[in-house]
Amino acid sequence: DLTKDRPKLLANALRSIAEQTYANLEIVVVNDGGQDVRDVVTALAGDIPVEYIAHEKSRGRSAAANSALKAARGLYLNFLDDDDVFYPDHLETLVSAILSRDEKIVYSSVLSAHFNGPAENPENCIKKVVNHDIDFDPDRILFQNYLPIMSVLFHRDILSKVEGFSEDLTLFEDWDFWIRVSRHFHFHHIDKVTAEYRFYGAKTTEESHRQKYEYLKAQAQIFDRVTPFLTGEIWTKFLSTDLFDQLRHDGKCQNDRLEPARTELRQTTDELDEAHRQIETLLDQVQADKALLEEIFSSKGWRWLTRFRRLKVALSFGKSGIS
Missing domain, CATH: 3.90.550.10 (Spore Coat Polysaccharide Biosynthesis Protein SpsA; Chain A)
Structure with missing residues (x-):
C-alpha cells in the first residue's frame, strides 16, 4: 500500500x-x-x-x-x-x-x-x-x-x-x-x-x-x-483496429473539453489587452497634463500671478497686524 x-x-x-x-x-x-x-x-x-x-x-x-x-x-x-x-x-x-x-x-x-x-x-x-x-x-x-x-x-x-x-x-x-x-x-x-x-x-x-x-x-x-x-x-x-479510432476520438474529446477554457482564455486576454490600452491612454493623458502644467508654471503670466498672490498675503497680514 x-x-x-x-x-x-x-x-x-x-x-x-x-x-x-x-x-x-x-x-x-x-x-x-x-x-x-x-x-x-x-x-x-x-x-x-x-x-x-x-x-x-x-x-x-x-x-x-x-x-x-x-x-x-x-x-x-x-x-x-x-x-x-x-x-x-x-x-x-x-x-x-x-x-x-x-x-x-x-x-x-x-x-x-x-x-x-x-x-x-x-x-x-x-x-x-x-x-x-x-x-x-x-x-x-x-x-x-x-x-x-x-x-x-x-x-x-x-x-x-x-x-x-x-x-x-x-x-x-x-x-x-x-x-x-x-x-x-x-x-x-x-x-x-x-x-x-x-x-x-x-x-x-x-x-x-x-x-x-x-x-x-x-x-x-x-x-x-x-x-x-x-x-x-x-x-x-x-x-x-478500433484502438486507433478510440485514441483519436479520445484526443478529440479532450480537445472539445479544453475548448471552453481556450475561449475563456481568449476572452480574458482580450479584456487584458483592452485594459492595457486604456492604461496607456491614461498614461498619455497624464503626460500631456503634466507637460501643460509645466508650461503654465514656467510662463510669465504664472510668475506674475504668483507674485501678486504673495503681495496680497503680505498686505492682508499687514492689515491684520494694524488692527
Missing part, C-alpha cells in the same frame, strides 16, 4: 484489505515522506502482519513501489494506492486464478468511481463505470495503459527477468513496468470486477491544464521507450 498525507483515504484502503476473504497475506505500507500514519495502519490492519516503511523525504511513486517490493516476503505481489480499494473477494479471485493456471500474472476488471466528497457517503459518488475490463494484448499495451496497478497480481519470479519500477518516471511508472513484463510473460485476464479505482473532487481549469501537460509529457516518455518494440506488423495492427 503506497501512501502520503492522506490518512482518511489510507484508512479506507486498509479496511478493504482487512476485509479480504483470502487470509494468508501481509501488508507492506510505504509512507513516501508524509505525516506519520503508523497508528492508522496498526489500528486497521487487525491480525494481518504489517511492515511499515517511512521514507524520510518524498522519493516518488516508483521509489515507494520499489521499497515495497524489497520488503515484501510473499510469493505473490499486488499493489494498492491509498485512494483506491479492493472488493472483499479481490485477492481470493486472483490467487485462485493464478494457482489454477500456468501463469505468472493475472489481473481482474476494475470499476472507476468518481466522488465529489467522502466515499463513505454513497450520494457523493457522481459516476461509476467499468472501463478497465480489456483482455490482454501484448501489442495493445504498447499504446494504451489499460491495467490499473491494483488489478494485477504477479509471481515474484518475474523480478528475476524484469527490474523494478523506473525511478526516473513521475507518471505511468506502472505502465512502463507492465510493458517490460509483457515482453517476457503473458497476463491472464479474469473478467470480474474486484477493485475500485477512485477519483476525488473537481480540479480548477489551471490544475486541469497543468495535469494535462504533465500527462502528455509522461505519455511521450513511454512512447519513446516502446519504440524498439514497434514493428511494421504492430503498427499495421494498431492502425487497423
Whole structure:
C-alpha cells in the first residue's frame, strides 16, 4: 500500500484489505515522506502482519513501489494506492486464478468511481463505470495503459527477468513496468470486477491544464521507450483496429473539453489587452497634463500671478497686524 498525507483515504484502503476473504497475506505500507500514519495502519490492519516503511523525504511513486517490493516476503505481489480499494473477494479471485493456471500474472476488471466528497457517503459518488475490463494484448499495451496497478497480481519470479519500477518516471511508472513484463510473460485476464479505482473532487481549469501537460509529457516518455518494440506488423495492427479510432476520438474529446477554457482564455486576454490600452491612454493623458502644467508654471503670466498672490498675503497680514 503506497501512501502520503492522506490518512482518511489510507484508512479506507486498509479496511478493504482487512476485509479480504483470502487470509494468508501481509501488508507492506510505504509512507513516501508524509505525516506519520503508523497508528492508522496498526489500528486497521487487525491480525494481518504489517511492515511499515517511512521514507524520510518524498522519493516518488516508483521509489515507494520499489521499497515495497524489497520488503515484501510473499510469493505473490499486488499493489494498492491509498485512494483506491479492493472488493472483499479481490485477492481470493486472483490467487485462485493464478494457482489454477500456468501463469505468472493475472489481473481482474476494475470499476472507476468518481466522488465529489467522502466515499463513505454513497450520494457523493457522481459516476461509476467499468472501463478497465480489456483482455490482454501484448501489442495493445504498447499504446494504451489499460491495467490499473491494483488489478494485477504477479509471481515474484518475474523480478528475476524484469527490474523494478523506473525511478526516473513521475507518471505511468506502472505502465512502463507492465510493458517490460509483457515482453517476457503473458497476463491472464479474469473478467470480474474486484477493485475500485477512485477519483476525488473537481480540479480548477489551471490544475486541469497543468495535469494535462504533465500527462502528455509522461505519455511521450513511454512512447519513446516502446519504440524498439514497434514493428511494421504492430503498427499495421494498431492502425487497423478500433484502438486507433478510440485514441483519436479520445484526443478529440479532450480537445472539445479544453475548448471552453481556450475561449475563456481568449476572452480574458482580450479584456487584458483592452485594459492595457486604456492604461496607456491614461498614461498619455497624464503626460500631456503634466507637460501643460509645466508650461503654465514656467510662463510669465504664472510668475506674475504668483507674485501678486504673495503681495496680497503680505498686505492682508499687514492689515491684520494694524488692527
